[in-house]
Amino acid sequence: MELFPKIGWTLLSLFVAINYGFLINGLIRKVMARIQGRFGPPLWQPYIDMGKLLVQRNSIMHGYMHWLGPIFRSVGGMGVYVLVPVVIGEPRLAGFSDMGDLLLMMYFMFFGSLGMALGAGDAGHPHSPIGVSRGLSQMTAFEMPFILAVVALAAHVGSFDINAIIATQQHGVLSWNLFANPFASAAAFLALLGMNMYAPFNIVGAPTEIPVGPATEYQNSYLSLMMIGRSALAIGKMVMFMDLFLGGAHSIGAAVVKILAIYFWSVFVGAVFPRFRTEQSVRFFLRWPTAFGVAGVLLTQWVR
Amino acid sequence: MKKFDPDRPWDLTTLPTTMAPQGSRPHAPVEDQCFLGAEADIKQPPKLQEAVATIKNWFRASSLNVLAFGTGCGAIELRPLSTSRFDMSRFGIPGAPTPRQSNVFIISGYLSVKTLTRVIRCYEQMPDPKWVVALGSCTINGGMYWDSYNTIKVLDLYLPVDVYVSGCMPRPEALIAGFQYLMDDVKKGKANGWHHYLENLEWYRENQKQVITDWDLPNYNW
Numbered sequence: 235m236e237l238f239p240k241i242g243w244t245l246l247s248l249f250v251a252i253n254y255g256f257l258i259n260g261l262i263r264k265v266m267a268r269i270q271g272r273f274g275p276p277l278w279q280p281y282i283d284m285g286k287l288l289v290q291r292n293s294i295m296h297g298y299m300h301w302l303g304p305i306f307r308s309v310g311g312m313g314v315y316v317l318v319p320v321v322i323g324e325p326r327l328a329g330f331s332d333m334g335d336l337l338l339m340m341y342f343m344f345f346g347s348l349g350m351a352l353g354a355g356d357a358g359h360p361h362s363p364i365g366v367s368r369g370l371s372q373m374t375a376f377e378m379p380f381i382l383a384v385v386a387l388a389a390h391v392g393s394f395d396i397n398a399i400i401a402t403q404q405h406g407v408l409s410w411n412l413f414a415n416p417f418a419s420a421a422a423f424l425a426l427l428g429m430n431m432y433a434p435f436n437i438v439g440a441p442t443e444i445p446v447g448p449a450t451e452y453q454n455s456y457l458s459l460m461m462i463g464r465s466a467l468a469i470g471k472m473v474m475f476m477d478l479f480l481g482g483a484h485s486i487g488a489a490v491v492k493i494l495a496i497y498f499w500s501v502f503v504g505a506v507f508p509r510f511r512t513e514q515s516v517r518f519f520l521r522w523p524t525a526f527g528v529a530g531v532l533l534t535q536w537v538r
Numbered sequence: 539m540k541k542f543d544p545d546r547p548w549d550l551t552t553l554p555t556t557m558a559p560q561g562s563r564p565h566a567p568v569e570d571q572c573f574l575g576a577e578a579d580i581k582q583p584p585k586l587q588e589a590v591a592t593i594k595n596w597f598r599a600s601s602l603n604v605l606a607f608g609t610g611c612g613a614i615e616l617r618p619l620s621t622s623r624f625d626m627s628r629f630g631i632p633g634a635p636t637p638r639q640s641n642v643f644i645i646s647g648y649l650s651v652k653t654l655t656r657v658i659r660c661y662e663q664m665p666d667p668k669w670v671v672a673l674g675s676c677t678i679n680g681g682m683y684w685d686s687y688n689t690i691k692v693l694d695l696y697l698p699v700d701v702y703v704s705g706c707m708p709r710p711e712a713l714i715a716g717f718q719y720l721m722d723d724v725k726k727g728k729a730n731g732w733h734h735y736l737e738n739l740e741w742y743r744e745n746q747k748q749v750i751t752d753w754d755l756p757n758y759n760w
Contacts, residue, residue: 263627271622275630282630285597290641290665445606445635453638453665 235325243326244316248466251315251473255465256280258494262501269505280461287458296357296451303353304456308463310346314339314470320489322400322482335394336384339474340377343429346467347373350448350460357451365447368512369438375519376428376435382527383422386415387478389534396477403481410481418530419479423499424523428515429471430497432504435515472496591727598667599724602642602717603634607660610647612673615707624710631717637663642720645697647707648676648689651749654696658746661697662759668732669700669724671716674707681706695745698731 260277267274317339319328351370354362388394391402403410412419428435439447452460472493476483483489510518608616619626634640637660672693675681680691693699703716723729735742747753
């Protein structure tokens with residue numbers, strides 16, 4: 235495909251993905267409300283929130299890094315999304331997946347958080363660096379099982395290319411890495427709980443304790459940009475997990491269903507469990523998920 | 539107009555006429571409703587300006603984030619609002635833990651002078667437009683604290699109140715009803731207390747400094 239049509243299709247796909255992220259966000263609020271016996275806000279409440287944030291006055295900026303933080307955050311999210319193929323054999327929805335591999339995706343995931351951490355540090359509010367330190371230590375902990383899972387898959391396929399990993403899973407449901415590499419999948423899906431930051435791993439932005447953590451000093455259009463970035467990152471991550479473990483998708487409908495299923499895994503876990511403290515979550519990730527990751531790598535070597 | 543006398547705070551004749559204790563406000567002109575910095579300078583035909591203001595006000599009214607700041611005993615009535623029995627979130631009213639991300643400040647009951655300094659700080663840090671809901675009799679005339687030495691009696695002298703909810707204590711239903719009044723006012727562009735505060739900042743500052751003797755706040759808490 236030519237470069238310019240490709241950029242156009244990727245931007246269109248990104249736009250749809252961000253909207254899907256917003257709808258999922260509304261759905262999560264609704265589902266959580268129903269779990270707690272409430273009616274909950276309407277499905278389109280994230281859109282209303284964003285509209286409201288855009289028509290507020292911006293009262294304050296704490297310096298250029300504070301201003302750049304949400305931009306880095308959303309660039310990180312969008313970077314992950316444009317590198318994953320959404321539908322197999324559909325070049326218009328493949329993004330730039332032929333130009334980057336899993337390592338670049340993981341870099342983008344880290345990059346967004348790092349930019350946000352720098353921006354939050356510039357805000358000068360004492361709660362921001364507390365949230366940042368909690369977030370970065372938790373991130374370091376869940377990166378361990380996730381990297382081990384990725385290494386296991388890459389060793390199994392012999393490549394970090396996401397298209398090559400998808401190609402090995404096209405021989406029926408049992409060839410999905412979820413079943414072919416059960417230990418790596420367990421490690422990655424446990425790490426996903428930490429990535430999505432629902433309970434029990436929502437200590438980073440713990441409201442009522444450290445008011446929303448890194449985002450304490452962010453408001454209005456900064457927050458709306460962060461909402462966009464968060465949607466793009468969430469959908470990008472879910473598509474990546476779908477491609478890595480659930481065999482990708484052969485149609486848009488299958489992609490929509492699989493993304494929803496992966497997302498709600500962390501939502502339902504979050505609905506049941508209370509919050510971990512930082513050292514508890516670090517300890518959690520460095521025990522069983524890491525052990526599963528090591529077992530996944532060893533199993534791959536043994537099978538070979 | 540008589541000068542405000544801190545020894546007789548219940549004397550409502552000292553209030554200026556535009557500051558009715560019921561929280562009613564004169565209808566602000568359209569350009570006040572979209573008082574958004576540089577936007578106010580943009581020359582638009584009045585009809586278009588009014589349509590844009592209506593849309594903006596609908597967004598603002600449909601997503602009111604309440605600052606999690608409980609000042610008095612009324613704070614205990616705020617907790618049930620998020621539970622399944624009353625469920626504030628179905629109106630698009632979640633809690634916001636930081637003033638930077640909130641739009642509504644509920645003064646929930648009596649307000650001691652020491653807390654007033656923090657309330658002023660938080661109120662001024664909230665992005666415009668912002669609204670104040672005064673909960674309970676204490677915010678109207680002091681209530682059962684009418685002769686207390688360290689609580690303020692008439693909240694409207696220190697912060698612009700948009701909606702009063704009277705009672706001691708008002709039930710959560712009363713607060714939800716107050717929220718619906720506030721949402722109606724915001725949609726009609728009538729809830730302009732924040733603008734009134736900015737226009738009459740010296741008057742408010744004078745009143746605030748009369749009760750806060752060890753004043754250490756900056757000119758405005760950005």
